[in-house]
Amino acid sequence: MYRLVVSDLDETLLRRDDKNVSPADREAIRACRERGVKFVPASGRGCRSIAKTLRELGVEDAAGEYVISFNGGAITENRGERLLHFAGLPFSLAEEFYRRSLQYDVCVHVYTKDTVYVYNYVEDERRFLEGRMEVVEISDKNLDFLRGTEIVKCLYMNTDHAYLEGIAEELRDLTGEVDVSYSSNRYLEFNRRGVNKGAGLRRLAEILGVDMADTMAIGDNYNDLTMIQAAGLGVGVANTVEALKPQCDYVTRATCDESAVAEVLHKFILDV
DSSP: OOOEEEEETBTTTBOTTTOOBOHHHHHHHHHHHHTTOEEEEEOSSOTGGGHHHHHHHTOTTOTTOEEEEGGGTEEEETGGGEEEEEOOBOHHHHHHHHHHHTTSSOEEEEEESSOEEEESOOHHHHHHHTTTOOOEEEOOSSOGGGTTSOEEEEEEEOSOHHHHHHHHHHTHHHHTTEEEEEETTTEEEEEETTOSHHHHHHHHHHHHTOOGGGEEEEEOSGGGHHHHHHSSEEEEOTTSOGGGGGGOSEEOSSOGGGTHHHHHHIIIIITO
8 A cells, every 4th residue: 555645746746826725636536645645845946835735635734744846856744843963065056056047048047944045037937937926036246145154056048959968068177066857858957966856755755654665656757757756656647758658557547637647546546
């Protein structure tokens, strides 16, 4: 029996048009919780930026409920946002990624524990983030204003995936010191080395005393791959990036807009 289900949010649990959890998904998650199964959101975003989703699921500020955020950079118990694990990016690396970004056609995000700073905030990115999270727009050419502040991760945004892959190749002198991932078909992300959703899943399973064979991970994009591979059952939704589907143990018939998470929970937990 699966005891711990970890699910990505954007393009997995959340519908693309309104960024909400479908009624079918909410009901399936509620039914799993009644059976003692932990359902944990795992996002590249911070815990505070997914408060709306936690309210939809009925677990905002709830004891014994958890969030894996910042691609595994933090694990939080919802009650009082109690931080159980944190692994940030060294300031020197964050500063260098920021400095190097200025030579590319990218929008840059710098994540601290409670704020996302955005440089070159292009209109396409404004539209994409609307309803997802709030950010602080900056025009600084360096990160001196964040010196002494813990930085969780940095990312570059451009909707041309091949362009982002080219940047990652050019930054190989830096990327060997970090975990690199791609998400939402628009982001190239840089986390502290060893920080990813798979490591976050393993750490939370250890905290909860759950065997990895009894875990399930559901995702759709490259930054979900480590947890899909680490889990006892790795699931991709129908709209998963095609290159990832062969890495999944199961791929849903439904997309994120068609209650894919409910399909998985019924097939492997509720209807067995």
